[in-house]
Amino acid sequence: MTPTSLNRKALILFSGGQDSASCLAWALTRFEHVETVGYAYGQRHAIELECRETLRRKISQLLPDGVRKLGDDHTIDLASLGTLSETSLTRETEISLNENGLPSTFVPGRNLIFLTYAAALAYRRGIKHIVTGVCETDYSGYPDCRDDTIKALQVALNLGMEQRFVLHTPLMWLDKAQTWRLCDEIGGARLVEIIRRDSHSCYKGDRTHKHDWGYGCGNCPACQLRAEGWRRYQESL
Secondary structure (H helix, E strand, O other): OOOHHHHHHHEEEEOOHHHHHHHHHHHOOOOOEEEEEEEEOOOOOHHHHHHHHHHHHHHHHHHOOHHHEEEEEEEEEEEEHHHHHOOOOOOOOOOOOOOOOOOOOOOOOOOHHHHHHHHHHHHHHOOOOOEOOOOOOOOOOOOOOOOHHHHHHHHHHHHHHHOOEEEOOOOOOOOOHHHHHHHHHHHHHHHHHHHHHHHHOOOOOOOEEEEOOEEOOOOOOOHHHHHHHHHHHHHOO
């Protein structure tokens, strides 16, 4: 694997949600070869994993050279993470704030583990660039979504694997309205519609209730963030 070919390949942490779908579109406009990885960790909203192939197909078909650029999809079984996590994202329990101020949907170590596994996969696949949709602007207060966390982890991964990985966070300083606008800039109204209709964000895994911003229960924190971002995006048009 030559340095040139290595630098043109990216691996996207791809859950099937709004943010990761936006990152897939972003990466397909910047890299020559793009692979995706998703994780099954016993999440309540495992239906998001079922959205991934539809999103991969439609987004790659929409963007110039997208079909040619889109490579393999990988799914990693992390059921042990769900077993360890007593959270309302991995259990049928009420979503609330814990005594430490963190939401009960916070899965300790999730993004740290996801990125570590992604780096191990990228190492094997000869990929330098890893893209994740974490965000410190419109988020639920998860400490493993913060910019400082990602920068520290990049250093640790590079040292621990004797490899030069670059962790990209294109949504880090964007709120949800700006994320919708980013998709509009990348692929116009058609990309926005694909992500609105086919991605899944609802923590409860509800795809029976349709809203103007997509499918979901409409009440969980993920739905509320998505709805508010959509409202502000629409007002800006």
